[in-house]
Each structure stands twice: as structure tokens, then as C-alpha cells.
Amino acid sequence: MEDFSKWFHNILDEAKIIDSRYPIKGMNVWLANGFKIRKYMLEALRELLDKDHDETLFPLLVPEEELAKEGIHVKGFEEEVYWVTHGGKKKLNEKLAIRPTSETAIYPMFSLWVRSHIDLPIKLYQVVNTFRYETKHTRPLIRVREITTFKEAHTIHATKEEAAKQVEDGIDIYKTIFNKLSIPFLILKRPVWDKFPGANYTMAFDTLFPDGKTLQIGTAHNLGSTFAKTFEIKFENENGEHEYPYQTCYGLSDRVIAAIIAIHGDEKGLVLPPIVAPKQVTIIPIIFKKGSEEVISKAKEIEKNLKNNGFRVNIDDRDLRPGKKFYESELNGTPLRIEIGPRDLENNQFIITRRDNSEKSSFSLDENISSIVERLLNDITTSLKEKGEENLKKRIVGVKSMDIIEKTVLDGNIAQINWCGEESCGKAIEEETNLDILGEYGKYSGDCIHCKKPAKYTALISKTY
């Protein structure tokens, strides 16, 4: 809890996820191991999105006049935008923004593409790097200035109802991907003062880190027709009238990788859900002088069988003590480790150890090893998810009076409080506790914890990144 930050930075280094020594603050290098985890996470995400979105790619740079068009939006980002002002030695006649997010790159093109209702809906996404000159404390993967893994989906619809449905679809996609990644989450409607600049409302996914702080790991926004009006996006409906369409966008980032590392990791290192593990099984042959050829050939046979069944498997046959190999496979979060030595051959067995709960079991070499591995990997995914959800649920603590909110949060919990729902009261609560209201969370009667007026619902409040 207390030195979570030290643990987190160490593990990024020792498990070769990123190198944060790049000479620009908030910008880091993806190392091979981390890059694979990111690759497999994006593979799973694309598989979901590609069902009914088109992947596209828009330019990195946005003309200043486009960025400035939507007043509230630009207000929300003006402190964070990086600017390009020169081409070589020549001063550009118009400043170019480096996208902090891509509404202002994409929507001028929507205005060219959308003419009639038959052009709708459009559902596209891109996976790009975006840049935000974050002034709050930057942290690798958690709060970066180059957001390297920014998946942003943007959709446009003929009716308000369709747009509202799309926000729900975006939420379902995020539920599915976070469940696949065994990341526990809460879904909350952000208070009006904390929604995405230019949005009608923002639905956010929060998860809880071991240090008791919550991290917003994804958001889905209903943009209404605000941007359509600003960017002159209009369509001719069936009766030949011109209407403004309705839009949504939903995004996630490098924070998803941060959550996988932070929530499941332990003192030995990473604990990876199989879906993103660079190696899902590592075979460690226990070799002595005599009998080593049989052990190696059996290991090769097992490796071949697992590879043919689509598992990411390797044999660690380096000339190192087994203990060192165990240590490394645990540090890297490899879900399953197979040990096989001369005595196991005599007993016609092999040993499998799970990384998530260190459970060791032996199996006969005559059994179907691929179905054993398949079952164990599924068990790991499920148990990581359940353990995470259980811990998160346990950490939501009902609080009845203002003066114990802070203590509750300092103990690593999220406080659930009665709230009247008034903005002024909500902001006063945030002010007094120096915490953030995450949003509405469930129905409740009783009085508001702060102003004693009748509560409209309960809200969650926490320390946030």
C-alpha cells in the first residue's frame, strides 16, 4: 500500500515493460516484453471493435482554427495542447496542434462525408498516440504526456436514441475487454463538472489500485449534436429536411496495461492474465549430468504439442540453476510453469505450477497436456477476475458522516455517501475532503451527508490518479 509507487516503478523496470529514462518527461520507451503485453491487449480489443466498427487513421496534426472551433472542448484542452509552429527553419503561417484527442481532426471530415441519412451511422476507431501536456504529476502508463496506446472510437447517428444506444454498446465492449483482462471495474456517470469537455454526459470505468487510489481506465461520452453544430455536420432525412446528427466517442489508453500490472502483480513480480502473457507456459527441464537427453527430448515433445495447440510456450534450457529460472518466470508473470526431470520421467509424470496462486500439481505424461493447460489457463483468468472483483466490492465502504470520509479513503477504500446531487454541494464535499466524487452509485433514501437535504442517490468518492 504505502510503497505501491516504488513497487510499480520497479516492476516496470525489472520485468522490462518500459524504459522511463527517455529524455522527455511523460514519454517512455516500450521494451520488448511490455510491447508484447500491449500487442495482445490490442489484439483482443480490435477483435471486439472490428465486429461493427471500421479501423481508420487520421493525421496527428490539427489546424488551430479547427481545434478552437468548439468553445467548451478547446477550453478543456487549451492548457494541455502541444503546438507545432515551424517547418524546418520556416515559421508556419498557422500553428498546428498535436492531437490531445481527435474530435477536431475527425469531425471536419465527417462534415464532408455525411450528406444523407443513408451515410449514417458511421462507427470508426483508431489506435494512435495522443499528446497532453499534463501538469499533474506524470507516472509511466498512468499519467503520461504521450499517450501511446490511445484507442478512440467515434460514432455518428441519425437519432438521439441511436447515439444513446451506442454509448451503451461502447460500455459493453469495455465490460467485455476488462473482463477478458481480469480487471475489476466500476461504471459511473461522472458528475456534470467532471464530464468530457463538450459532452452531454460521460460514463467512466474506474478501477482501484492497491494504494487505495482509483484510476479512470476508460470513458464513453454522449456528445449530442454539439460537435455536429460546431463542425456543420448535417444530413438530409427521409423527408428531405436537413438535420444535425448525434455523436458519441469512447476511449481507453495505456492505463489498461497499468491496471493489469498493478491489480494482479505481487512481491514476486507480474501476474499476467493468459490472454496478454508473452509466454503462457514455460517448460523448465531439470537437468543433471546423466539422463539429460531424455529430459530435453520429452520437454521438446511437450513444447511441440502445446505450440501445435496455439499456446505461447518456451523451454528455458539456459545453463542456469532451476531456481533462477523459476524466479525469472515468476517475475515475468508467466501463468504456468512445467518442470520435468529424470525422476519425473521414471514416474511418467510432470509438474505444473500456477503463477497466480502458486498451486503445484503433477500429471501423468500420458494425459492430454494441451487440455490440461487450456483448463488451467481458463481457471487462472477466472480466478484473477473473481479475486479482483471481490477485493473491489469489499473496498466500497458506506460512510454516514463527513468527518470519517477521509479516514475511510486513507485506509485504501472508496467511500459510498448519500448525496443530494446538487453541483454546489458536491463541489463543497470535494473541497472539504480533497477527494473526487466519482459519480452516482445506486439509489438511496436518507439525508445528504453534507447539506442534510434529502439524498437523491449514493455517490462514490475516492482519491484518484
Ligand SMILES: Nc1ncnc2c1ncn2[C@@H]1O[C@H](COS(=O)(=O)NC(=O)[C@@H](N)CS)[C@@H](O)[C@H]1O
Ligand atoms: N495523460 C493520460 N495518460 C494516460 N491515459 C490517459 C491520460 N489522459 C486520459 N487518459 C485515458 O484516456 C481515456 C480517454 O480520454 S478522455 O479524455 O476521457 N476521452 C477522450 O479523449 C474522448 N475523445 C474519447 S476517446 C481516459 O478515460 C483515460 O483512461
Ligand SMILES: [Mg+2]
Ligand atoms: Mg486529463
Ligand SMILES: [Zn+2]
Ligand atoms: Zn447535499
